[in-house]
Amino acid sequence: MSQQNTQYQTALGEAIAPIPIFQDQEIIFKTQLTKLRKLLKTDRVALLRFYPQLDGGGEFVCEDVTYGWNSLLNLKVENNCFPNYQEEGIQAVADINATQLSQYYAQILREFQVKADLVVPVFKQDEATETTVPELWGLLCIHQCSSPRKWQDLEIEFAQKTAQNLTVIIRNTQLLEAAHYQVEQQKALARVIKRIRTPIDLEEIFKVTATEVRQLLQADRVAVFRFYPERDWEGEFVSEDIADEWDSALAAKVYDHCFAGEYAVHYQQGRVQAVEDIYAAGLGDCHIEILERFQVRANLVVPLLKSREQGELPELWGLLCIHQCSGPRHWQDYEIDFAQQIADHFGV
Structure with missing residues (x-):
């Protein structure tokens, strides 16, 4: 096994380790993206989140990018910019100029300075959807801006594991928010009841x-x-x-x-x-x-x-x-x- 493969296998094992529950979601997102970008030695790793209130469009909510390339952080994109990842799954493009992409998607990638990209869907899994198709929460976008690049199987595997980790982080955050909400809910309810009885x-x-x-x-x-x-x-x-x-x-x-x-x-x-x-x-x-x-x-x-x-x-x-x-x-x-x-x- 090559030194690079050994490095990937070691990192993959670390990625499977339990995700901290009580850390801030944004901090954990950033840690995961930075680890992934450094391991793959790529130019940019960004997390795109979809929002129903943007009519299915999304916003880049976290990224790790090397010096010399544009930041996508807080950039909003329309819902028709990307392929249907809910159905199509992972997309690994070695060269955007030598791959059959929609004209609009290819244009967006060029605006992002992308020459090659690896995109993995990130799903939102809650109790109500455990036995059904999970909701597409966003996309883990890995960009090579300097040149075309053929993505290796181990690189794709590690990106998948990172996306699975992000799903766990999202779920943990939901559970914490729900617990906090229930506490605040009872406080608000008590205040309202007190007013009604006054x-x-x-x-x-x-x-x-x-x-x-x-x-x-x-x-x-x-x-x-x-x-x-x-x-x-x-x-x-x-x-x-x-x-x-x-x-x-x-x-x-x-x-x-x-x-x-x-x-x-x-x-x-x-x-x-x-x-x-x-x-x-x-x-x-x-x-x-x-x-x-x-x-x-x-x-x-x-x-x-x-x-x-x-x-x-x-x-x-x-x-x-x-x-x-x-x-x-x-x-x-x-x-x-x-x-x-x-x-x-x-x-x-």
């Missing part, structure tokens, strides 16, 4: 609740919507907390003529609506028009119910509306659970 103005309770929920969920708008059933489910937003860049929905009168027929009974039964993207959720046109009016792209809606006598459906008096306006958003189970817990204490 004899203060109902409007003040709504405002405090909207603020607590928006800060914890980091949403663009959280609003309390109140119905007037006697007006055929017409209603208005009576309280909100909203990020500066979005329009206020306060006092806006809303009448959704789809609501009585399609949604009212389900909400009375306690249904929660979690919509990742209003344009891909099969919503009625009338409902989409109303959401567009308030700049909503993703929403989480929890019914606010008042108990009645046993055997009767509870009275639906309002909705707790959590809006993401900046782009699509996947609502986590613990976020939905928190919103439900908040709503459960609003049986006013």
